Amino acid sequence: MVTNQKTWHKYNFLFFIFTTLIILIATLYPFNFSKIQLFSLAEILANFNHSSTFQDQVNNILLFIPLGFSFASLLSKSTKRIIFKLLLTIIISFSLSLIVEVLQIFLPSRSPTPADLFNNTLGGLFGFICFSIWHFKSFRSTVESIKTSQANQSPKKIVCFFIAYLFLSLCISILWQSATNLSNWNTNYYLILGNEFRGNKSWQGYVSEIYIADKAISKNEASHSLSEPNYLNQLGKSLVAHYELSGKCCYQDKTGNQPKLLWQGQPVSIPESQGVFLNANHWLKTSAPVSTLSHRISQTSEFTISAAIATTNLDQKGPARIISISDSSLRRNLTLGQQGNSLDLRLRTPLTGENGTEIKLNIPNIFTDSYLHQIIITYARGTIQVYVDKLDNFYSFNLLDLIPKEQRIFYYALSFIPLGIGLSIITLLAQQRLIFYRVLFYSGIFIPSLMLESILVTESGKDFSMKNILLGISFTAVTMVFLRVRATQLKISSKNH
Structure with a gap:
């Protein structure tokens, strides 16, 4: 048994090293490093003035998911609390991303961007979550720790968690609105x-x-x-x-x-x-x-x-x-x-x-x-208006209304899947109180999506879109239902054993 555990740990470690090497090759190839004249903190910060394309954002998240998955697998035998493992995964993902971005300063063919740090870290976090859901023991341990926590016995704490959930929804809405500002204009043009x-x-x-x-x-x-x-x-x-x-x-x-x-x-x-x-x-x-x-x-x-x-x-x-x-x-x-x-x-x-x-x-x-x-x-506020020669020869459109369909789905997934995970935890704490559970369940699904659309319509002047509301609701609800079904499967499996 000990030998099997050592072999398993060895394979996990090799998987983690392999995913790290893949990231280094994908982000630093062809390794044509060059010197820069003045290497200082100011020079490093000055090089972080680029932004990512939509395709880059998707690739950077996907690239780090295997890293988070392999690192979570490496920690699976540890007796440390899930929060500690989660924070450690975030630190490792961010640190590796920071090393890569700094090294890209010396590569003429690469451009370091602040968004890559966020997207890479998010990818590592998603990888950790994927492993925690996929791995039977890890997921069961997480569910049991939530059920036996002190918050499970305290309606006040559950309400506090739900208020924090709504506050997170508000922060996501504000981030959406800030996506149309001009704060990233370069003053050297x-x-x-x-x-x-x-x-x-x-x-x-x-x-x-x-x-x-x-x-x-x-x-x-x-x-x-x-x-x-x-x-x-x-x-x-x-x-x-x-x-x-x-x-x-x-x-x-x-x-x-x-x-x-x-x-x-x-x-x-x-x-x-x-x-x-x-x-x-x-x-x-x-x-x-x-x-x-x-x-x-x-x-x-x-x-x-x-x-x-x-x-x-x-x-x-x-x-x-x-x-x-x-x-x-x-x-x-x-x-x-x-x-x-x-x-x-x-x-x-x-x-x-x-x-x-x-x-x-x-x-x-x-x-x-x-x-x-x-x-x-x-x-x-995201709205462009164009007049040509006379006032009635007028055009108006909002950037948020023009987001391509595939980008909109991707951004809504990034926004509402984490909310679905958070709502799953909150409702798991409240499942012994049926009325309380239902209130949290329905309000937690509908409020974030309505909040986002209301803020964007009010602040940016975009057109009201029921499709956007339903898209947000769908990602939140499907994520939550998937996790609850997974938890039920574990419960049935535990009884059978």
């Missing part, structure tokens, strides 16, 4: 007109004037702006940039907040009757990053951009960059582009990623002629 930073996404057309404010103007203010020249100058301190584009060079920001715009490429002699002409050989870029602009918008999580634009090619693709705050074709704070006859918007938020492409923002039939058009774009 340049303002570029007619191209990308490296000159590889050119646009051909005219731009005559640009206003940028750190707040979203109202519909009434947009109406005045479309009919009254220079109306946006009345925004006062909220106006963070104003460039009048006329003459040959150079274009100063009239607010005095931003660096001047300088010509890039070869000069052209095309008449500039509609402002400045931009093309593949002739575009504008600020002399330095627009740090003040990006910082102030990241603080308010709102902005307004007003620009007078005329395309000279109705079928530009790429999208061809008209206005961009970026440092490459893969990293940006904001981009207005032309994709065929459509206006393509890319906006950096925690939800859309550092390239702003996780959610498609496209307005058709904007570039159907070569006339000069006044375009106003506002953003606040």
